[in-house]
Amino acid sequence: MPGPLVGIVLGSKSDLFVGKKAAESLAELGIPYEITVASAHRTPEDVVAYARKAQDRGLIVLIGVAGLSAALPGVLAAHSSLPVIGVPVSSGTLGGEDALFAVTQMPPGIPVGSVGIDGAKNAALLAARILALMDPNILGRLKTQSATASEKIRTDRKDLDGLPTAPEEAF
Numbered sequence: 335m336p337g338p339l340v341g342i343v344l345g346s347k348s349d350l351f352v353g354k355k356a357a358e359s360l361a362e363l364g365i366p367y368e369i370t371v372a373s374a375h376r377t378p379e380d381v382v383a384y385a386r387k388a389q390d391r392g393l394i395v396l397i398g399v400a401g402l403s404a405a406l407p408g409v410l411a412a413h414s415s416l417p418v419i420g421v422p423v424s425s426g427t428l429g430g431e432d433a434l435f436a437v438t439q440m441p442p443g444i445p446v447g448s449v450g451i452d453g454a455k456n457a458a459l460l461a462a463r464i465l466a467l468m469d470p471n472i473l474g475r476l477k478t479q480s481a482t483a484s485e486k487i488r489t490d491r492k493d494l495d496g497l498p499t500a501p502e503e504a505f
Contacts, residue, residue, distance in 0.1 A: 336366055340366075340367040340395045340461050341437035343398050345372075346371065355452075364472075368382070369431055374406040374408075375405065378409065382409065382413045385413035393420065394417075396416050398419070400423060401425030405436060407437050407446045408436070412443060418446050419460055420437035420448045421453055426453050430451035453485055
């Protein structure tokens with residue numbers, strides 16, 4: 335099995351409940367990943383070292399998961415040329431809105447892709463789409479997953495607790 339392609343970095347172990355969602359989604363798609371904890375504020379030298387060494391270690395995409403001021407994704411992006419996806423975590427008195435703003439409001443030259451608050455599954459899927467540009471096997475698994483999700487919706491709409499439903503010819 336190849337080494338990890340995606341690095342998931344948590345700003346704190348308390349962010350693991352969100353990071354696990356990304357890990358589970360990547361595992362479902364057969365994409366090797368690693369997960370670690372490094373804080374942009376409490377261990378900034380570790381974040382910088384991780385970001386700088388990531389590409390040489392074979393990582394292709396980084397996912398930064400952080401709450402509160404959520405500086406982690408931006409610090410990763412400032413020290414790596416790899417794509418970075420930021421996942422703001424619902425925490426603190428603002429429920430993750432502060433983290434969302436921090437992740438999305440990066441200065442020019444330090445791009446960070448952002449997903450919604452606690453949106454780690456979407457971060458994993460975005461990472462998979464990036465990887466699929468280079469790997470047709472990942473693309474195939476993404477297409478299969480999408481087809482399965484579509485079929486579930488079509489099945490679900492046939493029985494809506496006895497309520498009148500739209501006929502099949504409506505679609």
